[in-house]
Amino acid sequence: MTAADAGADPLAAFEQHRRLLFTVAYQMLGSVADAEDVVQDAWLRWSATDRADVADPRAYLVRITSRLALDRLGSARSRRESYVGPWLPEPLLTGGAPVAGGAPPPDPDDAAALGEQVSLALLVVLETLSPAERAVFVLREVFGLPAAEVAAILGRSEAAVRQTAHRAREHVRARQPRFDTDRSTQRLATERFLAACAGGDVEALLAALAPDVVLVTDGGGRAKAALRPIVGAEKAARFLVATTAQGLAIPGLHVEVAEVNGAPGVVAWVEGAPYLTISLVLVDGLVEQVLVVRNPEKLAGLQREG
Structure with a gap:
């Protein structure tokens, strides 16, 4: 032009x-x-x-x-x-x-x-x-x-x-972690991660997480979240299973694997309103970082049309 x-x-x-x-x-x-x-x-x-x-x-x-x-x-x-x-x-x-x-x-x-x-x-x-x-x-x-x-x-x-x-x-x-960039690997790992969380399967989560995984949850004081990063597979797995069980009990919750920041991630809505997103950083097939955004002020842009 x-x-x-x-x-x-x-x-x-x-x-x-x-x-x-x-x-x-x-x-x-x-x-x-x-x-x-x-x-x-x-x-x-x-x-x-x-x-x-x-x-x-x-x-x-x-x-x-x-x-x-x-x-x-x-x-x-x-x-x-x-x-x-x-x-x-x-x-x-x-x-x-x-x-x-x-x-x-x-x-x-x-x-x-x-x-x-x-x-x-x-x-x-x-x-x-x-x-x-x-x-x-x-x-x-x-x-x-x-x-x-x-x-x-x-x-x-x-x-x-x-x-x-x-x-x-x-x-x-x-x-910056040198994470896996193969999209089929990312999606499969994300689906397995979500299934393990939803099924309360701690052993499956432990198999998916790196031993020194870091779990970060951003609630901004407006949603329930850990106030400090959680380090270690055992602690992270138990936190994820417990919080997922609480989330699944919410009426109208819908969870899916969607494209978030250029890679497969987990997105949840409650009655059409954004509830959270989860992004995973994979290194050699294992989850090195779990990044969870819960602050509703940061999720308004995920409100879907219709």
Whole structure:
């Protein structure tokens, strides 16, 4: 799309890149709601811009969105310092029907391509970066923007961007688990995990969990959850069996394996309202991490249409 096309139909130009803009903001903020707000703010900026001078609408929109997201990172981090219990990113449905009021999920091929890029495990690691490191990592490593373009977006020198990118890349590499990426393996493991939890089969869970598995539950003080990560297969298995039994007793509960953050995960609804999501990190066929989001404020984006 040329600059002339963008000026003639600003909405069409924006809609063409909306999914990319949402993903950039989501990667930088780890929040569906904040990412949607950033995209809306980007639209307001775009609609008020003299688009005749915009040679590359995509680059211009990514620049606006990145700067808006970076502005929000500081306040987002301060909110998390007073958060009750462990903090996890907001889960994102990346397959199936669109959610009511939320960003449209990627097509199945897009979800497969995103994979590790939008995984909760990666987003958790990105939380340990400084705002500048996170922005540079997302733009350089995830979206592959040239260092010169990232420098222009962030108002830094190209040399500084390259140095920050190297530091962020090493930091992430040292902390991110090298999980299994075969989708059929992921789905089979997720289905077995769910069956063991639902059946109260502690032995089956122990066979699925790595000995040093880490279970993190995010309730945010608004839903029942463990206030600290649970470490070890025995403790994690018994916690999962007990909490699953409580959940299955809730009238109107519906549980299914769905596409969450680019990989198979568990999603539960109660009378159509989101109840929880579970994402698994698999390494050599065993579950190394169990990431459970229960905070209802982080599940509003999973509300399905109809």
